[in-house]
Amino acid sequence: MPWVQLRANASGVRWGTQDLEEYLVSPAIQVALAGPVDFTAEYTRWWMPRVQDTPFVDRFETVFTATF
Amino acid sequence: MLASWLLAVALAFASPDEAPPPPTLTPHLVLMTRQTFPVGEKDADGKRPRPSAEIYNARVRLEGAWRVARAVLEVRLRQTPLRTFSPSNVWLQQAYVDVATSEGLHWQAGLLYERIGVEWDDSWFGNVGYLDGLKLNPDLGVSNAGDLPVAPTVRLRWEAQYFLQEDGLNGFYAPEAKRVALGDTPGVVGWDGYTLDPDSSPLHSERSAVVLHLHPAFGRELTISPDFAFRQSDILYEVSRGATVEHRVGHRTIASGGVVLEHEGLRLLGEGIWERVTGLGDPRWSVHWMTGARYTWTRPGDPI
Numbered sequence: 001m002p003w004v005q006l007r008a009n010a011s012g013v014r015w016g017t018q019d020l021e022e023y024l025v026s027p028a029i030q031v032a033l034a035g036p037v038d039f040t041a042e043y044t045r046w047w048m049p050r051v052q053d054t055p056f057v058d059r060f061e062t063v064f065t066a067t068f
Numbered sequence: 069m070l071a072s073w074l075l076a077v078a079l080a081f082a083s084p085d086e087a088p089p090p091p092t093l094t095p096h097l098v099l100m101t102r103q104t105f106p107v108g109e110k111d112a113d114g115k116r117p118r119p120s121a122e123i124y125n126a127r128v129r130l131e132g133a134w135r136v137a138r139a140v141l142e143v144r145l146r147q148t149p150l151r152t153f154s155p156s157n158v159w160l161q162q163a164y165v166d167v168a169t170s171e172g173l174h175w176q177a178g179l180l181y182e183r184i185g186v187e188w189d190d191s192w193f194g195n196v197g198y199l200d201g202l203k204l205n206p207d208l209g210v211s212n213a214g215d216l217p218v219a220p221t222v223r224l225r226w227e228a229q230y231f232l233q234e235d236g237l238n239g240f241y242a243p244e245a246k247r248v249a250l251g252d253t254p255g256v257v258g259w260d261g262y263t264l265d266p267d268s269s270p271l272h273s274e275r276s277a278v279v280l281h282l283h284p285a286f287g288r289e290l291t292i293s294p295d296f297a298f299r300q301s302d303i304l305y306e307v308s309r310g311a312t313v314e315h316r317v318g319h320r321t322i323a324s325g326g327v328v329l330e331h332e333g334l335r336l337l338g339e340g341i342w343e344r345v346t347g348l349g350d351p352r353w354s355v356h357w358m359t360g361a362r363y364t365w366t367r368p369g370d371p372i
Contacts, residue, residue, distance in 0.1 A: 002367060009360035011195035016354045020249045024199075026191045043107075044193045051249045058107035063124065063192050068097045 005030045022048045036067050091134035098127040123147050127161070138166045151241060153268045159237055162206055176211040179235060183211075183227045183281045184297040185332045189360050194239060197334065197356050201240035201265035207231040207277065223285040231277040231301070240265040266303050277301035295332065331359040 008027040014020070028042035039062070046057040102124035106117040125146045132139040145158040164178030181187065182205050189195050197203045209231030216224045266274035283295040334356040 003364055005190075005362055005364040007190060007360060007362035009189045009191045009195060009358070011189070011197060011356070011358040013196050013200065013354060013356045020246070022196055022246065024193075024196050026193050026195075028191060030190075040192050042192050048245060048249065051245055057109065057243075059109075059193070060105040060107055061193065062103045064101045066097075066099045 001032075002034050003032045005032075019050050020048060021050050022046075038065050038067075039063070040065070088135050091132060094131045094133075096127075096129040096131070098125075098129070100124040100126075125150075136168045138168075140164055140166070150237070151239075151268065153240075153270070154237060160206075160235075172214060172216050174211075174213040176213065178208070179206045180209055180211050180229070180231075181206050182209075182231065182277065182279050182299070183229065184279060184299050185281075185295055185334060186358060189358060190362065191360075194241075195358050197358055198239045199241045200356070201238040201267055202334070202336075202356065203239065205238040205267065207234045207274075209277070221287055225283050225285060227279065227281040229277075229279040229281070231279070232275065234267050234274040234277075236267055238265070238267045240268040273304045274301050275304060331357075333357045 006029050008025070010023070010025045012021065012023040015022075024044065024046045026042055026044045028040055030038060030040040032038035041060070041062050044057070044059045044061065100123070101121065103119065103121045105119045109117055111117055123146065125144050127142060127144050129140070129142040141163045142161040143158065144161045147157065149155075149157045150159070160179055162179055162181065164176050164180050166174055166176045168174050184202065185197075186203075188198075188204060195203065209229055211227055211229040213227045214225065218224050266272040277299060278301070279297065279299045281295075281297040283293055285291050285293045336354050336356065
């Protein structure tokens with residue numbers, strides 16, 4: 001059956017021994033058709049704010065999944 | 069636990085009052101393709117990486133069932149190994165036997181996922197917990213799981229697991245900036261470049277992991293599921309070739325936290341196996357969290 005899902009996830013960690021924090025956010029939309037195929041478009045930003053000269057890692061990814 | 073498991077298996081197959089249905093074997097094939105478009109990234113030469121496309125993975129999953137027993141075998145393959153420490157681009161993701169008892173309990177043995185908190189957030193790329201080797205981490209062990217209604221609006225659900233040995237593979241991934249920030253110093257004796265997770269390290273092995281996971285559910289239309297988990301394991305550190313020294317390096321991971329639908333907090337003691345090995349000090353708490361929201365639309369009347 002067809003369905004559409006909107007989702008937004010965020011995760012992170014703060015390490016106790018080192019002055020390091022890390023965050024990742026990944027909003028996405030996933031569309032499943034009536035057949036075996038679904039499609040996901042997901043944007044990801046991953047960054048470490050306390051680490052100097054560390055850039056944001058930004059990616060836009062699309063994933064096709066076929067399940068039989 | 070083993071004796072209980074064997075007893076449950078024996079009882080589950082005993083006293084057939086009627087002709088049992090024939091065994092079934094159901095194959096599943098999943099194929100994922102991935103297209104990546106870097107945004108704002110630049111490589112060492114200051115150039116923007118080019119978009120890429122790949123077969124992210126192909127999954128062959130076989131599910132067999134006979135009476136109260138079920139067997140699952142899932143093999144995955146990729147164009148390239150999943151991680152740099154992966155032994156191959158073909159691997160076993162899960163392989164276990166599940167026996168259900170009439171009381172609603174499940175006894176499982178084999179290559180199983182360790183269950184702490186939210187198993188997955190449905191994202192494709194992954195979350196920080198997964199990238200630190202905490203989520204969707206299969207290891208060799210046994211598990212008892214239950215899902216019992218104890219009141220009209222209350223279900224008691226749990227997993228009690230014991231893992232003999234890690235399997236050397238999970239989703240652990242740390243870019244160079246992270247490893248450097250955590251003190252990864254090439255050249256230190258015993259250093260292998262993967263400093264945070266025993267599955268990824270050829271010099272460390274994780275054994276005797278105990279996982280206790282309780283996640284009751286309250287309510288019907290609005291369900292609230294607080295989630296509590298505890299995990300502890302031992303790490304063995306191979307200090308020289310051929311000699312495995314039972315060296316507890318402080319990876320006693322304690323995970324406790326809550327999942328109320330979409331939120332989870334994990335506190336881990338000793339995460340970062342470099343601490344004792346390099347003498348940097350006693351392990352300290354680190355805090356993982358994960359949160360998310362989702363909305364799913366289906367055509368009225370359609371199940372999802």
